[in-house]
Amino acid sequence: MDTKIIEMAALGRALYPGMLYDCRNDSFIPGITLWDKNALRDDIDVLDQTKTFVKLAASDSVSDKANLLNVSASLKASFLGGLVEVGGSAKYLQDTKSSARQCRVTMQYSQTTKFEQLTMKELGNIAYPKVFEQKTATHVVTAVLYGASAFMLFDYSSSESENKQEIEGSLQAVVKKIPTISIEGQASLKLSSEEKKLAENINVTFYGDYELDENPTTYTEALRACKKLPGLLKDRNSKGVPVTVWLYPLTLLDSRAAKLVREISLSLVSKTESVLEDLADAERKCNDLLRNPITASFPELNKSLEQFRELHSFYKIALQKSLVSILPNIRSGALENKALGDILTNHGMTPFTATNMNKWLDDITTQLNVLTSYTSALKDVTFVSSERLFNSILYDPNVDSVVSLTFTSLKSEDPYLVGVRSFVYSDALANFGQPITKAFSYPTTQPWFTSLDISSRMRQNLTLFTSFFKTNINNSRIKFVVASISDPSNPGTSIRLYQSSTLKDPKFQPVSKPAAPVVGTSDGKPLVTLSKSPTGETRQFIIEYRNTQPTDSASDLAMWKVIMTPDANTSFAFSDLNPLQQYWVRYRAVGTLGVSEPSDYLQFSFSGMLDFTMSQWNLSMPSLINHIRTKIMTNMGFSRWSSSTIKSEVSNIINNPNLSYDGEIPGGMKIGTALYFQGTALKTGTSFEMNVRAGSWSSGDYTFFAYFKLGESMAFNTRRGPNWEASENVSSCPITKGSAFDMFFVVKQEGWEVNINGQKVYLFKHRLPVEKATTLGIFGDIVMNTMGTVSNWGNSTFGKELAPGISRTVLSNIQSDVQYPVSNPQKNYNGKLPVAVKPGLVFFFQGVVPSDFKCFAINFLVGSDIAFQFLAQSIGMIYNSCRSGNWENAIQIKGSPFVKGSAFDILFFINSTGYEIIINGLPFSTFAHRMPVENVNFIEINADVFMNNFSIIDVDKVNIKAKIPANV
Template identity: 40%
Template sequence: ASSSLMAALGRPFSLGMLYDCRQDSLIPGKALKSPNLIPQPNSEFEIVASESTEDKSSALNVQASLKASFLAGLVEVEGSAKYLNDCKISKNQARVTLKYKTTTKYQELSMRHLGRDNVKHPYVFDKGIATHVVKGILYGAQAFFVFDREVSEKEDHKDIEGSLKVMIQQIPGLVLQGQDSLQLTETDTANVQNFSCKFHGDFNLQRHPVSFQDAIEVYQSLPTLLGANGENAVPVKVWLMPLKILDSAAAQLVRQISIRLVMEVQSVLEVFSELEMRCNDAMKNSTTQQFPQIGKKLKAFGELCSEYKLEFQRTLAEKLPSIRGGKEEEAVLAEVLKMRHSSPFNNKNLSEWMSCKEREINIIEALTDMMKNTKIVTSRYALDKEILSAEHAVCFAFTSLEDDEPYLSDLSKYLKETPEIWNTMRQKSKLFNAFGEIDMDNNISFLIAGLANEKKKGASIHLYKEGSLFSESFEPPSKPEKPAVSDTTHNCVTVRISPPGLGTENITHYSVEYCVSGEDDWQQMTVLTYKIHHKEGFKIPYSFTIIHNEDFPHKFFSSEVFFFKRRVRQIISRLFMSDKLACEIDAVCLVIQASFPGPKLSYRYVFDSMLKLFDEDVAENIRIVVTSADDELPPVLEVIKSSKFPCPKTDSVYRSINM
């Protein structure tokens, strides 16, 4: 992987320092040594008239990945990069920014300086502390002069910004022409008095500018503040090289966050910045000051938005390093954004509520302006004072200002929802989807519905049988692991099936299909297990297990019977050879249906072959279990009695079970 370029953002980089691109964090105290030095003097200026995150990031050369970390709060910016955090607090602000940038030198490490042996703390490779090393640094400094002016309702916002931009563009020319001040008209001078200035820079100023004239003086002094030899310069850009190039054991950046998702995250946070400005403007409105009921709701709205924004950023700060390190897929971030769109904090609902409040303020303002010479009282206390001091009083009352706001309640309730509920809903939905994909039974309908259930917060999976609710906490079996071969002989393969991670209690049987190599015809052998537990009152004085292969021997030819017989003999032999399993067999059992017409040749062949494994007197220990029997004597018993099948013929050995 090649080196990557990154903005320093006022962070204290040093050449050879280690860096973790997963969290965009510096690893202090762990560096390489011996740089090469290349002088690189340059100066430039730029006018920034936009307040968007995109344009601010562009002014500081911040790429998408680093921007995502900044938006998530993973990166603390310093110096000139604090400009990223300087947002307008009102839509009535006209703002234009002047950027100054200068570079002095470039330092880099040659390949002979790079290597595991030159790292002061080699354990960083084994412990995965860092992903990159700082290979090169461009030194210099940047400064941003942010000029603001309040725009009244009678003024045109674009005109004010335009005139401000024209005047600011003249400032860099002062340095080149050696002038001390701008030549301004009386109108321009009047406008300049209303400008305020904020400074964000990498320079050590004795006094920060607060006015337009202050900004001119500071701008003129900037070239001298770096020192005669540029000793006061700071890192402006850094070049990072993956540690994986030096040592394969080093941690690496598995994936970057896609630009599309970074732009979505940026859009979400810009929406909240826009709402914050609108809320601030509404709070400062004179009508809001006169009717504190409106201000109370606006304040609550602003606090809820701020709380959600912080929670959103906290989630980003958790997910970004995990995705970059390969522990989670990028789809996790997409899901976070999707949840936001489906929450009460979506763009449409937030903007509509704010628009309704702005309209309410405008209506009240228009109505109160119509009522000339009418005093507005701002509280119940003030109203009582007025009506008690007059013989008669007539009051126009706005009766709905204190009505409950269901939407604010929804926002508050959403923020109080525990993460466990969302995690449960996400887990249940994934389990539901996975079960729908692996279950091929056409008799199952998969449905989605809204069903109230106080006991099951978030979501639950209901199972219905024949129209009735069978379980409201159904856990579908997850997809089982791939069967593994545990034993192989020249004519037999033993397959071991591991149970799935979830829903094992709802599994009744497994089906295994097999196919001869080179053929397309898959066959299925289904094995069912029945556990018969002894209970008081049973005629059978013990518990036992029935293992039923319902395909045998109906689908078997003579050769298959032969191999099946051999397999049975192997299993029984292995049973006796293991000291952890059975040491003796008390009985051999034949399971047969009550209406069975008689033992077929294939049945008799296999059963006789198994009897040969035991002593000759095993016939006395053969038991018959008859299934699908009623209270009458099963017809199959007469068939067995009349045949030469080896088994006792006394009544005590016949047991019937309805299954």
């Protein structure tokens, strides 16, 4: 071992030919030489050794950095053990990333200039032989290679939302371009916009053997520095600093000299490096957790991390001291390699193994993630991070109550840290060279955040607290906070109530959202049935009602009228409401503290003081007819499309708007959107119009204007300010008097496409920018049931089914919301009625007639006889009856309210004299009884119709109940 000449990296140390070196502790010995100083200066061989190279490295491990500096395994062991003090560019070895989210690329620029060596003459003329007897050195420097190196560390701190691997790849690409950019000076041309953005956020650290006026800290400054580096040594006429040295064993000159007995085992060096890398990784993870914003809000976790960092540092220093003491002794032969192996074995028995540290840090990370997820929606709530802040809130004279979402399991005494602290201050670490007999055992307690029961309670508490906070945020006498207080009796979280600066309830349950109200009638008045809050104590109710459609607008809150009940009685009767008008009602529970969020609202109407009996019914009561239709089906039930399709694909729905209508189009219009309308034309009406515009009704720009003359014609136009442009006219109109219609205004690339009852009727090419349209206006002789917007026409069911070449006849059975619709015109439906027919019943039918509609029939049967046949044709109506196979006198009505491809609904009111028929909400005709209605026991439906719904309604005065919701 002692006869080997050693090549070694200088690492910024001031080494020169003739200097003595001790390889046992990797230190040089200044001031003492074997030769005369003048002889050393005069008898030196000098050779030119000019070389330049550039390297890039993305890894930050000790091994990779050592490889860049050509550090041998033995010298690396000394560096790891703290024996070597590096300088110049070699300080790069000491720079480690402080964060696991830190992306780093290193660029090395190196030059060599001169090679100097002692001559054989000097090796033979030793002037100071006593050095051999002193045994302070093992080698002498016989040759030095001079030059210089520079390391530029390019760091980018990635966020949690960024892909670190992708960032590292982009960072390496940006750094790789520096040599070419610095030569050509065209950074603006070499970097893409994304690379420029990345470069602007790069931090640069410089370690070098060059004298720069200013060390670079940014990417741009690094570019300028790289331009200067190649000429710096030449400009200063400098050979640089020692880069590599060659060591000659002194025992080859004199056997009395000290010698290097053995080197450190390569496997032990590798294990030592791995241990120190694990410690560095844990330090980085700890630093990241301390930087997490949520950590500062919870002092227990912040304190635990600070304690870990302190104990970790203490242990690392102790471990390196142990290495410092044994490495020289192993090299001198005083100890075997086993001594280093014993230290590494001892390390495996400590709390500081990678497994133990990572498990604890992972637990802390999980806790912080849980805390983040539970508090992310509570940005407006005060986080109490200290007892001083908590007391200032509790004793605030302007605050009556403090409601705290409290995390109760963030222990101030962490079992792992207790064990770590015990080890760090034990004799085992003080005498780390001695074998440790008992290995550290990681605490086996189950973390609170892994318990399903605790997690379930935490979710419930978060929901309760969030709802209660949002509802009572404007109550200045209640203060809401988030805190952490240990409470083993309530693991996870609890809602704590403080009043008068004192804890009143450690498990406070505030009132929460109650069930939706139920509306009935009592003595002709609407009776609302309420439910108490599912949590907390309900003491009163706040009932809110209105007669306009609720929206999500904040300003809309003022539209609710409020009634406070005197107690927690769950029944409340309204008074002074307008009969037959639509109302919306909701309510809140009032608790011992604060109020709950409102229940879901319920839409209702009632008949008030109207107390008609069956004998008083007639077709001049449209309000009562509409009341019954509303009871039977939702507003969207009138459409040719099913209610589920409309609910899922139509946005910003408005039901039963008052006409004339003038309102904002939510989100405006653009290519690919559509407006949807479903309504009924008045039987006595003549026309209606619609406009989509920007600006006011009188002077705004009409982007699209549509005029419909029922059953006769259509016209489409635009208006710029007050000036109309050329009208485009169509000499027909598919919407007739008394008919129901579905209509879409579709914004396509080329213009406004108008679809009515499943057919494209016109394309009006764009004249004004559609994006400027913000307002919709409707005026004329129609009843509008439903309207809204379709945000993506091409992907909607409507757009696909109304595409060219698709027949509505085929698709009607798809659009039905029933499992077995009557979709085959050749197959009759015949069903026995499970109730006795009598005056006071209403038969309700809702469906769609296909686009190839010719006729369909609804037969009221008495056995095989037909008491009443309702035969609908495209040109008119026929009513008749049939006894024993013989048809009786037919009643013919000219004109048909049924439009090919459109939806319809029919009501047959049965009274003591006959059948009263209402089609699409409008009185149509009557048919007098020819057979006793009590004998009717079957219903038959056949021919060209898709029937979506058939129900039988029992009318008792004006209170109606659905006896048979029969889907056929």
